[in-house]
Amino acid sequence: MRGNFIIRQKYIDKLKPYIGKQLIKVLVGQRRVGKSYILLQIIEEIKKQDKSANILYINKEDFSFEHIKTASDLNDYVLKHTRSEVKNYVFIDEIQEIAEFEKALRSLLLNTAYDLYCTGSNAHILSGELSTFLSGRYIEIPVYSLSYNEFCTFQQLENTEETLQKYLKLGGLPYLKHLTLDDKIVFDYIKGVYNTIIYKDLIQRYEIRNTTFLESFVRFLADNTGQLFSAKKISDYLKSQQINIGVSQIINYTHYLTSTYLIHKVKRMDIAGKKIFEIGEKFYFEDLGLRHAIHGFRQTDYGKILENAVYNHLIINGYDVKVGQIGNLEIDFVCEREGEKLYVQVCYLLQEEKTIEREFGDLLKIKDNYPKIVVSADNFSGNTYEGIQHISIRKFLSKWD
Secondary structure (H helix, E strand, O other), X not given: OOOOOOOOHXXXXXXXXXXXXXXXXXXXXXXXXXXXXHHXXXXXXXXXXXXXXXXXXXXXXXXXXXXXXXXXXXXXXXXXXXXXXXXXEEEEEOHHHOEOHHHHHHXXXXXXXXXXXXXXXXXXXXXXXXXXXXXXXEEEEXXXXXXXXXXXXXXXXXXXXXXXXXXXXXXXXXXXXXXXXXXXXXXXXXXXXXXXXHHHHHHHHHOOXXXXXXXXXXXXXXXXXXXXXXXXXXXXXXHHOOOOOOHHHHHHHHHHHHHOOOEEEEEEEEXXXXXXXXXXXXXXXXXXXXXXXXXXXXXXXXXXXHHHHHHHHHHHOOOEEEEEEEOXXXXXXXXXXXXXXXXXXXXXXXXXXXXXXXXXXXXXOOOOOOOEEEEEOXXXXXXXXXXXXXXXHHHHHOOOO
16 A cells, blocks of 8 residues: 555545445546545545455556456455455456456445445446446546646645646646656656557557557647537548548547547537537547647647636536537536536637627626636736626636635
8 A cells, every 4th residue: 555645635525425335436537647546545534434444455557466357356356355244345446457347346236245446447338337237336436637726735836827837738647746847757757648548548448450540630639629520520621631531430539539538528508598419529638738748738729728727627626518609609618516507718818809808798698697707818817897707717727626
C-alpha cells in the first residue's frame, strides 16, 4: 500500500455513503486520473471504521496478479483469501483486464460477507456489461483529471494568473506533482500516457488495423476542439484531404475514443423544445495536457482551450452538459444539476462591442430565470450586462470545488 496521499475529498465523500452496502462501487475514468489512489484512500477510510476488516486488493497493472485472467480466476482468488469471521472488502483495479469479470462480481455480490469496489478505464465494458448483468446493483462514480483547485493543492501553488496558465497548458494529471513543471519533462510523461491509451485501450482492445488514421483522427479532434461536427461532416472533410473514411467508420472510431474517456462527446439540444438532436456534437478532451501533447499548445487556440477547461470544470462539478441551440444561435453550454439549470457562454476576450453584444445577447434570448454567465480570459469580472454575469476564467475555475 502507498501512503502519504493527497486526499481527493470530493470522491471520498461520494463513496462514503456506500461503504458496507450491497452495491458494487465502480470508479470509472481515463487512465492516470487517480482512480487507484482513490481506492487506496477508501481502504484507509474503511480501516478506520472497521478495525477487523479483511482487505483484498487486486491491481491488474501489477504483474503479481497476472494469473487472474478470467472470472473464474477472480472468484477463486477471492474465495481463497476470504475470512469467514469478518467483513471482506474486495478492491479490483482496472477490472476490464479480467475476461467476463461481471460473472464473478454477480456471484460475490450474493454473499453479504463481501463489499465490492473496482475501477475501470473503458466506458463500454463497465457500462455495457455491468448494466446488463448487474442492473440496479452498482453505483458508478466518474473520476476526472484534477480540477484547477486540486492542481493548486497538488502542486502547492497559490491561485495566481501564472498558476492558471500552467494548469491550462500542462493539464491536471495527478502524477505531475512528482515532476518538475518543465514543458519537455511534463509532455514526455503525458505522451507516454497517451501511447498507453492508444495502443492498449484502443488498438489492442478493438483490434484496430488502421492505426495511422486513428492517430490522425485524434489530432483532427485536438485541432478542432469545441467545433460542431457530425460524422458525415468529418468524413466529407477527410475526403477533401484525400483520406477516404466512411461515416460508419467515423462513428466507430469516435465510440472507441469516448470509451477510453480520452475525449467527451457533447450532444446538442434545442433549448425551446428541449429536444436532443441526433446529429451534430462537440468533442472535448478529458485532460488539456493530453490535448496539447497531441496537437501542441498554441496561443491561437486559446479560445478552444478556455472552452475545454470550462466544460471539464462543469462535469467535474456534477453537471450534465449539452450544447444549446435557440433558433440559429448557439449557446456553448446548457448545464443541469439536481433540477437546476445554468447557461454558460465562453469567449477569449470581451474587448470589442460586437463580441459583448453577441455573447451576452445570445443568452438574453433565453426566456427563463435560470442563471446565465459569460466566462472569458479578461482579468476583470463581476460586472453584469442586463443581469447576465461576467466571470473571469480563473474565478470560474475556482468555484464549486
